[in-house]
Amino acid sequence: MTQFKTGDRVRCNRSTRGSTLTEGHLYVVRKVSPSGNSLSLEGINGSYFTSRFSLVTRPKPKTPITAIKVPTDDVMVVLTRYVKEELGIDATVDKVISSFTNSLELVFKEAA
Structure with missing residues (x-):
């Protein structure tokens, strides 16, 4: 064949x-x-x-990524960078306590 x-x-x-x-x-x-x-x-x-x-074989289409797991520490680093660089607040994000429809409530390690 x-x-x-x-x-x-x-x-x-x-x-x-x-x-x-x-x-x-x-x-x-x-x-x-x-x-x-x-x-x-x-x-x-x-x-x-x-x-x-x-x-010539065509590569199989990749399955779209719909979700990933991200370490909490990495998220805190990114959020801290956002707070410092984009918002101009000299603070370190300690935790996220609530999430709303279009926002997150962040708690800082120390008062800014």
């Missing part, structure tokens, strides 16, 4: 002088011969032995 099927992307591994094909280029399989020994390619006239090609 052939490894190629219609619609596959293939890379030309071997080209000859004067050939329509270019070594290293990608092509799309239009048709596979009944014997499975030759291919016809989209946009290219003629058929070519399958030994001249390798199948």
Whole structure:
């Protein structure tokens, strides 16, 4: 059984002088011969032995990340940096005591 099927992307591994094909280029399989020994390619006239090609596999799409776990200490560092750099308050975040719809209530280690 052939490894190629219609619609596959293939890379030309071997080209000859004067050939329509270019070594290293990608092509799309239009048709596979009944014997499975030759291919016809989209946009290219003629058929070519399958030994001249390798199948190009597409990477599987990544699963979207919907949640992660972050160490509490790292969150406190980021929140402290935000308080100092963005809000201009010289304080260190000690804990988060409440979360509201659009905000967090932060407690500082010392009064600012």
